[in-house]
Each structure stands twice: as structure tokens, then as C-alpha cells.
Amino acid sequence: MGTIYITQDDAFIGKTDERLQVRSQKKTLLDVPMIKVDGVVVLGRATISPAALIELLERKIPLSFLTGTGRFLGRLEPPLTKNIFVRSAQWQAGENSPQAVHVVRGFIRGKLKNYRNTLMRAQRDASDPNSAAVAKLAEGIRRLEHAIAPINTTDTIDALRGLEGAGSAAYFGCFQHLLRAAGFSFTTRQKRPPTDPVNALLSFGYSLLRHDVESALNIVGFDPYLGYLHTQRYGRPSLALDVMEEFRPLVVDAMVLAAINRRSLTPTDFSTEPLSGAVSLSDDGRRTFLRLYEQKKQSQFKHPVMAKQCTYQEAFEIQARLLAKYLMGETDQYPPLVLK
Amino acid sequence: MIEPDYIPIAALNHYNYCPHRCWRMFCIGDFTDNQYTIEGTSLHDRVHTVGDSHREEVWQIRAVWLKSERYGLIGKADLIESENGQWYPVEYKRSHRGEFDNDELQVCAQALCLEEMTGQPVPVGYLYYAQSHQRQLVNLSDELRQTTIATLEAVRTLLHTGTMPKATYTPRCKGCSLFQACLPQAVEKVGRYREAE
Ligand code: SF4
Numbered sequence: 001m002g003t004i005y006i007t008q009d010d011a012f013i014g015k016t017d018e019r020l021q022v023r024s025q026k027k028t029l030l031d032v033p034m035i036k037v038d039g040v041v042v043l044g045r046a047t048i049s050p051a052a053l054i055e056l057l058e059r060k061i062p063l064s065f066l067t068g069t070g071r072f073l074g075r076l077e078p079p080l081t082k083n084i085f086v087r088s089a090q091w092q093a094g095e096n097s098p099q100a101v102h103v104v105r106g107f108i109r110g111k112l113k114n115y116r117n118t119l120m121r122a123q124r125d126a127s128d129p130n131s132a133a134v135a136k137l138a139e140g141i142r143r144l145e146h147a148i149a150p151i152n153t154t155d156t157i158d159a160l161r162g163l164e165g166a167g168s169a170a171y172f173g174c175f176q177h178l179l180r181a182a183g184f185s186f187t188t189r190q191k192r193p194p195t196d197p198v199n200a201l202l203s204f205g206y207s208l209l210r211h212d213v214e215s216a217l218n219i220v221g222f223d224p225y226l227g228y229l230h231t232q233r234y235g236r237p238s239l240a241l242d243v244m245e246e247f248r249p250l251v252v253d254a255m256v257l258a259a260i261n262r263r264s265l266t267p268t269d270f271s272t273e274p275l276s277g278a279v280s281l282s283d284d285g286r287r288t289f290l291r292l293y294e295q296k297k298q299s300q301f302k303h304p305v306m307a308k309q310c311t312y313q314e315a316f317e318i319q320a321r322l323l324a325k326y327l328m329g330e331t332d333q334y335p336p337l338v339l340k
Numbered sequence: 341m342i343e344p345d346y347i348p349i350a351a352l353n354h355y356n357y358c359p360h361r362c363w364r365m366f367c368i369g370d371f372t373d374n375q376y377t378i379e380g381t382s383l384h385d386r387v388h389t390v391g392d393s394h395r396e397e398v399w400q401i402r403a404v405w406l407k408s409e410r411y412g413l414i415g416k417a418d419l420i421e422s423e424n425g426q427w428y429p430v431e432y433k434r435s436h437r438g439e440f441d442n443d444e445l446q447v448c449a450q451a452l453c454l455e456e457m458t459g460q461p462v463p464v465g466y467l468y469y470a471q472s473h474q475r476q477l478v479n480l481s482d483e484l485r486q487t488t489i490a491t492l493e494a495v496r497t498l499l500h501t502g503t504m505p506k507a508t509y510t511p512r513c514k515g516c517s518l519f520q521a522c523l524p525q526a527v528e529k530v531g532r533y534r535e536a537e
Contacts, residue, residue: 083368221368305533321523322530331530338535
């Protein structure tokens, strides 16, 4: 079953026996055995019964709260596992220690290589190799290569952040050329609030991804609030944001582009708030998006390190475990997930 | 880490199966249910109905806490029987005889406790295999006792120091409920991996 998303504002989440039930206006929207639930994400203002809450905690099922537009608000989580060994290794790799530098290199290299591979695929798939768009993609790829090349010889996290910034700018600089559906355009990445449909989808997707990556880190025993790339300087210390980096292009960007280019979502699925200009999905659009995200998470690929089939859902945990093995000195590298 | 006063009998079994598994379960509290452990639990639930009953001249007591001060052991026995004044433990197992010889250790550790608790020697114990309904005699020889005590000391050191024994990939990893968490092949695979340019 996986993650349950509850989007109805007036929904009531309760439990009967060993089942989680969601009701709205006297109708049952969902009735599933607890054992099949990996996580619950509430979007908006649904109510949850104390009994259901306790059951989720006892079963160690994380519950995240997002606003109706998908902004992450917080989460309720069972206590961290007893794995003090992973957490102490995490703390021992202090800021600018060789291990911290190594993992930050991995997060950034993973993300930028996946960015570059996305652009290269678009370049290969282009119908007219001489178009201005293809020239723009080539330029983006060149700039990304430029940011990737010095990563392994850069020794401070600040300088690595600079490379990450340059690479992301190069990628989003030609992101509009990845869109092939009328009515959608992209200029720059806008976060709070997103003021166009593409940014709204990206932000929404990253919130969902964060819920999943944070759950994986928690299972492995990490403290998700101690990060290496995202530290106090970025406002929120978070290992979840670090580990998310390599997955952003692979999971969220890929599914957002597919949703737009295959016209699963159209401009009519969005509405704009009057004063702020904040753009959000309609109820139907949101349901479509959640379904596509869940599908993406369950899609299979061959993990390049473990050399076996896995889903992205499983890969979140595999990457967290590989990170733990590196920090505990079992392996001498952290291999980010890089897919062609 | 707090020093545990008593070693859980089950830890011996896990240590014998794989020291890394023992570390995962008892030092870091990694315990995920898989088919094996779930089935095991439901079987145990049935066996563990506290109470005693008579079966001809055999006394049966189910779900008994066993403890030994001398060896610092603690654990729950599925079934303790007494026949003609002679006590012995019976340990229930889910399937037929295990591929790996660690169940006897558990019976032996139970017997050590039982000897201390009753003040009488316990020369034999039994393993009961639920699938085949067969009882197998476990002869509590000096050799088995020595192996059990040596394992107990190794487990005690492990729990006291918390030092992680290496995860080594062996055929028994396939049946291990902690495989997904342990990824025993990862170290070797990461060592060989070269990231695509
Ligand atoms: S997977 Fe193998 S190495 Fe890991 S705990 Fe289980 S038996 Fe031990």
C-alpha cells in the first residue's frame, strides 16, 4: 500500500480494530489494514482521532502534515531507534571534517550528475538537433560539467556549496527547454510561494520526497536534523535535505516533467490566489499528482552499487544505509545514486 | 552503554547464527519482523499460555521464566516438564530441524538455569519441531555445556563493549530477517563500485 495521502479538508482519520479509516461527509473514503501502511501524509486540515494517532505511533508509522498546497509543516514520529552507534558516527563527522566533506561531495556530485544526465537525455531526444533549445541544453550541460569537474578536489563545504549553486543555476537555466506542453513555462525557481504551475509542482514534489527521505533516515537510526550540506547557515539543519539532493532530479523533476509532457496535468488544473499570486493545484489535479508520485516511487530500476532491482522507495533506505556504513567506517566511500 | 546484568538466552542463539546479527538485535535494537519471526511469534503465543497441566505422570509448565545467578542468564522457556522427579526443558521450533546447529545451545542454557533453580542435575532436554511434530533428544554433554558457556562469555563481551562484529556474507544471510537492514554484501560492492563519469 505504501504512503497514504489525505487531501480532503473535512476528512476524519480514525481507526477500528486493526484498520485505518478515512471518512468524509458520512462516506468512507478509505479503509485499509494498518499493517499495509508505511506512512501517512495529511494535506490541509483533516482531523485525526487520538486512537488513530496512538496506533500510528505504536506501529512506528510516521505522520507528516503539509499545507493544502504541499508546504511541509512538520511531522509526528515515533522515538528514534536505539541505534546510538549511527548517531554518534553522524555527530563525530563534524563540520569540515574529512568525512563531512566526502559526503557533501557525494550529495552534490550525485545531484549535478543526475541534472546533467537529464539534460543529455533531452538533447538526445530532441527532434531538431540544430534548434536554439538544443544549443541552450548544450550550454547547460557544459556549465554543469564545469561545476562537476572540481568537486572531488574541493576541500571546503562552503566552496562545494558554491559549485552546487552554479550547477543548479545552469540546470534551471535551461529547464524550460525540457517542457514540451503548451501552456507551461519556466523562468526561474520560485519557492515561497511558487507563482507558476511548474514551480508549484516542483515544490509540492520536494515536500513529498522530504517526508519519504526523512522516514528512511529515521528507520536507519540517523538524526535527520543534523546535516552536512544544509547546516544552520541554510536556516534548517537537515540530513533529510542533504540526502534528498541526489533524488530530486531522479524522482521529482522526472515525474513533474512526465506529468506535464504527457498531459496528465494541464493548465486548467491550477488556480492562482489573488493577492500573493501563489499557484496551487485543484483537488483533482492534486489527486493525479499524488498518484503519479506514488507510481514513480514504486517504479523499478537497477541499483548501480547493489546491482539489483529496487524501487525508489527502497533506494531511499539503501542510500541511508550506505551513508551509515560510510560514517561508521565500514566502507571508504559514500556512493550517491547516479542514474543514466 | 549500561552493563546488562543478565544475558538473554535468545542472544546465544542469535550469536551462534551470526555475531553481527546478535549485535544488531541486542546492541542497536534493530528488529524487523519478517515471515519467519511473525510465524515464530504466533507459535510462541500459543505455547506461551501460562499455566500447568498434567499429562499422565508428566508435569508440564508452560512459559516459565528461567534465571541463573551463576551464569548471569535469563530467558523464557516454552515448556518445562518433569517426569519421575526429573526436570527437563522442551524448546519449540517453527520448522523441522534447523540447518544450523544453534538450537541445542538454547536448550543447554535453559538446562543450566533449571539446574540452578531446582538444585538437581538436568542431563537431557528436547527440541520440538512443530512442522513434523517430532521431539528430538538433546544430550547435555560436557562438550555442549562448554560450548554454551564459551558462547555466553562471547555474548557478554559483545553486549558490554558494543563493538560491532563484521557483517560477513554467508549462505545463512538468505534466511536472515535482518538482511535488508544489514546489507552484508554492501561493503564489498561499494569497494568495487566506480561511479559513472
Ligand atoms: S544478513 Fe548475514 S551478516 Fe547480516 S545479520 Fe543476517 S546473517 Fe548476519
